[in-house]
Amino acid sequence: MKKVGFDSEKYLKEQSSYILERVQHYDKLYLEFGGKLIGDKHAKRVLPGFDEDAKMKLLATLKEKAEIIICVYASDIERKKIREDYGITYDQDVLRLIDEYRGYGISVNSVLITRYQEQPNAKVFMAKLERNGINVYTHRAIEGYPTNVEAIVGEEGFAKNPYIETSKPIIVVTGPGPASGKLATCLNQMYHEHELGNKIGYAKFETFPVWNLPLKHPVNIAYEAATVDLKDVNMIDNYHYEAYGEVAVNYNRDIETFPVIKRIIEKITGKESVYQSPTDMGVNRLKSGIIDDQVVREAAKQEIIRRSFAVENDYKKGLADEDTLRRMQVILEESDLKKEDRVPVLPARDYAITVQDRIGSTNLQAVIAIELPNGKIITGRTTKLMDASAAAILNGLKLLANVADEIDLLAPMILQTIQRLKTDDLNSRVPTLSANELLIALAISAVTNPTAQLAYQQLPNLKAAQAHSTVILSRENEQTLKKLGIDITNDPVYPTENLYYN
Structure with a gap:
C-alpha cells in the first residue's frame, strides 16, 4: 500500500477559513490561482494523500461567494500549446475547465484572451465560445508593463482594456497554464473596480513553493524541477524577513516584481499597501495538511x-x-x-538487455517495467502481437488477478483479427496492438471469458503504479497509461529510426 503523508480534509478546512478571513476586508477580492484548479497531478505526486481536485472542492465550499475568470494567452492558442498531463491544447483545456467548474456548480464569469493581437486561431476560438453562450473579453498588451507604473495606471494603460463585470465578493482568476496573464488581469480589474468606488483587494493562491517549508525541502525543489523551463528559482523572501524577522520561501519572479506590484496597487487605490512582502500576498496553508514529512x-x-x-x-x-x-x-x-533511484528504471533496462541477448539482436528493445502498488515489479516487451505498453499492462493485470503467466487472457485469433483490421483495412504500418486497443479487446473478452473478467476487474489496482520504458512512447500509449493512473517515465530514445513515426 502506498504510504500517506498528507491530510486533504485538514488542509481544506484551514485553507477555506483563511480565504474567508481575507475576503472580510473588501467588497471584492481578486484571487489569483496559480497551478491547476482541477487535476493537480504534481501536487498529488509530491504530497501522497493530496486530493488532485482539492482546490476545486475548496472553491465549491465558497461557490455562493465566488465566480471565475479564465485567462488564456492568445499566443498559446495560436501555437497550439499542449497541456502535457492531458495531451490537449490550451484552448481545449479551457473548454474542459468550464465543464468541470459548471459540474461543481461554480459560476464561470467569462474567458479572457490576454495579449490579444488578432491572432487567427484565437479569433476562431473566441467565435466558438461566443456561439456557445460564453462571455469573451480581450486585453491588449500594455506598453511598459509592469515597470512603467504611471503609464500602466492611466488612460493608455488599464483604462484601455475593458472591465469584466463581476457580481460576487471572490473573483478567482485562473488559467490553463503559466504566463496566462492572471496577475495583469487582476490588476486591470482592480483599476476599474476602484474607479467604480469598490473597496478591492488582491491575493495569490500558489500551491508551490510552500512558503513555510525549508528552502531546500524536496517539495520546494520539486517545484523548481516542474518549472525549470520558466527558469523559476526558489529564494528566501527578503522583504518578509525584513518586515517580520520570519524566514519565508518564495520564487524569483514574485520577489523581483513585488516592489512594482506593490506600487501599482498603491497607485490604483491611492493608499499604502497592506502587504509588506510577496509572501504576505499569498493565502496558501498547504503545510497544515502534511502529516508525515x-x-x-x-x-x-x-x-x-x-x-x-x-x-x-x-x-x-x-x-x-x-x-x-x-x-x-x-x-x-x-x-x-x-x-536509477526510480525503482522501475533498472528492471526495464536490464530486461531489455536480456531480451536483446536472447534474440541475438543489436537493436534496442522496447521494454516497460511497472512497479505495482503492492511493490511487485512486472515487465512487458514489444512482440509481433502487442507493444510493450500493452504487454506490461496485461502482465500486471494477470499478476494482480493471480492468473498463471502461461494462460492466455485473449485468444491469439482475436489479436490477429484486430491486427488484420489495422493493416489491411485501416492501412496502418504498425500492426502491434497498442495499450488502448489491448484494453478494448480485454473488455470485450471479459463478457464471455471469466478469467479475462478477473483480470479486467483489476484495472483500478493499477492506479499509483510507477512505470519506466526503455524507449519514447507514442502519445496514445502515454495518455492511456496516465488515464489508468500509472506514472510513466522513459529513456530519451526513439524506438526506431523512422522519422515520421517518431
Whole structure:
C-alpha cells in the first residue's frame, strides 16, 4: 500500500477559513490561482494523500461567494500549446475547465484572451465560445508593463482594456497554464473596480513553493524541477524577513516584481499597501495538511527524478533548450539523486538487455517495467502481437488477478483479427496492438471469458503504479497509461529510426 503523508480534509478546512478571513476586508477580492484548479497531478505526486481536485472542492465550499475568470494567452492558442498531463491544447483545456467548474456548480464569469493581437486561431476560438453562450473579453498588451507604473495606471494603460463585470465578493482568476496573464488581469480589474468606488483587494493562491517549508525541502525543489523551463528559482523572501524577522520561501519572479506590484496597487487605490512582502500576498496553508514529512520528502524526490526524464525527452523532441536541460541536471545532482533511484528504471533496462541477448539482436528493445502498488515489479516487451505498453499492462493485470503467466487472457485469433483490421483495412504500418486497443479487446473478452473478467476487474489496482520504458512512447500509449493512473517515465530514445513515426 502506498504510504500517506498528507491530510486533504485538514488542509481544506484551514485553507477555506483563511480565504474567508481575507475576503472580510473588501467588497471584492481578486484571487489569483496559480497551478491547476482541477487535476493537480504534481501536487498529488509530491504530497501522497493530496486530493488532485482539492482546490476545486475548496472553491465549491465558497461557490455562493465566488465566480471565475479564465485567462488564456492568445499566443498559446495560436501555437497550439499542449497541456502535457492531458495531451490537449490550451484552448481545449479551457473548454474542459468550464465543464468541470459548471459540474461543481461554480459560476464561470467569462474567458479572457490576454495579449490579444488578432491572432487567427484565437479569433476562431473566441467565435466558438461566443456561439456557445460564453462571455469573451480581450486585453491588449500594455506598453511598459509592469515597470512603467504611471503609464500602466492611466488612460493608455488599464483604462484601455475593458472591465469584466463581476457580481460576487471572490473573483478567482485562473488559467490553463503559466504566463496566462492572471496577475495583469487582476490588476486591470482592480483599476476599474476602484474607479467604480469598490473597496478591492488582491491575493495569490500558489500551491508551490510552500512558503513555510525549508528552502531546500524536496517539495520546494520539486517545484523548481516542474518549472525549470520558466527558469523559476526558489529564494528566501527578503522583504518578509525584513518586515517580520520570519524566514519565508518564495520564487524569483514574485520577489523581483513585488516592489512594482506593490506600487501599482498603491497607485490604483491611492493608499499604502497592506502587504509588506510577496509572501504576505499569498493565502496558501498547504503545510497544515502534511502529516508525515518523511513520506512527503521521498515522494518529492521521486518527482524530481520523474521531471528529469521529462526534460530529457523534451530536449530530444526539440521542445526544451540546452539551458533547461543543464539546469535540470544541476537540480538532480544538488538533490543527491540519480535517475536509477526510480525503482522501475533498472528492471526495464536490464530486461531489455536480456531480451536483446536472447534474440541475438543489436537493436534496442522496447521494454516497460511497472512497479505495482503492492511493490511487485512486472515487465512487458514489444512482440509481433502487442507493444510493450500493452504487454506490461496485461502482465500486471494477470499478476494482480493471480492468473498463471502461461494462460492466455485473449485468444491469439482475436489479436490477429484486430491486427488484420489495422493493416489491411485501416492501412496502418504498425500492426502491434497498442495499450488502448489491448484494453478494448480485454473488455470485450471479459463478457464471455471469466478469467479475462478477473483480470479486467483489476484495472483500478493499477492506479499509483510507477512505470519506466526503455524507449519514447507514442502519445496514445502515454495518455492511456496516465488515464489508468500509472506514472510513466522513459529513456530519451526513439524506438526506431523512422522519422515520421517518431
